[in-house]
Amino acid sequence: xxxxxxxxxxxxxxxxxxxxxxxxxxxxxxxxxxxxxxxxxxxxxxxxxxxxxxxxxxxxxxxxxxxxxxxxxxxxxxxxxxxxxxxxxxxxxxxxxxxxxxxxxxxxxxxxxxxxxxxxxxxxxxxxxxxxxxxxxxxxxxxxxxxxxxxxxxxxxxxxxxxxxxxxxxxxxxxxxxxx
Numbered sequence: 001x002x003x004x005x006x007x008x009x010x011x012x013x014x015x016x017x018x019x020x021x022x023x024x025x026x027x028x029x030x031x032x033x034x035x036x037x038x039x040x041x042x043x044x045x046x047x048x049x050x051x052x053x054x055x056x057x058x059x060x061x062x063x064x065x066x067x068x069x070x071x072x073x074x075x076x077x078x079x080x081x082x083x084x085x086x087x088x089x090x091x092x093x094x095x096x097x098x099x100x101x102x103x104x105x106x107x108x109x110x111x112x113x114x115x116x117x118x119x120x121x122x123x124x125x126x127x128x129x130x131x132x133x134x135x136x137x138x139x140x141x142x143x144x145x146x147x148x149x150x151x152x153x154x155x156x157x158x159x160x161x162x163x164x165x166x167x168x169x170x171x172x173x174x175x176x177x178x179x180x
Contacts, residue, residue, distance in 0.1 A: 006127035017052035024066050032132045041067035041080050056089040064134050073142045075149035083138040094119035
């Protein structure tokens, strides 16, 4: 993917905040989720966020809505997933996220990074990775096309079952069917 879809200059932000509404286009979803079983499910989505700056840090709060399709865990038919998730992150300059060179050389254990912190270059805030992650996290572990999905059921009639049986085993099948 070339240009960033969800970017805003940090110079446009202040402590008062700015409401921004980005369309989450179907083409972007296809490209961002390429290589996964998740696909775009219908109309374009929306990323509606409020961005406010405090020093060099930017607070991101809002909502992501979109429609995705994934294979049903039971029958493998497309299952529609409606994404309507809150988005919350703290964007800090990327230099603050990197461990110090001295710590790396000494082999010190690095502190765990807060999952709600994202890095930016100090000039442009890019939310593409955040949106992709939120879309993937919104997909349930066991997606179903419907709660009553029976799953894959082979439709084999008794006649086709007999023809599917190895001819050498047909006498045993006859014994099984005969009353005792």
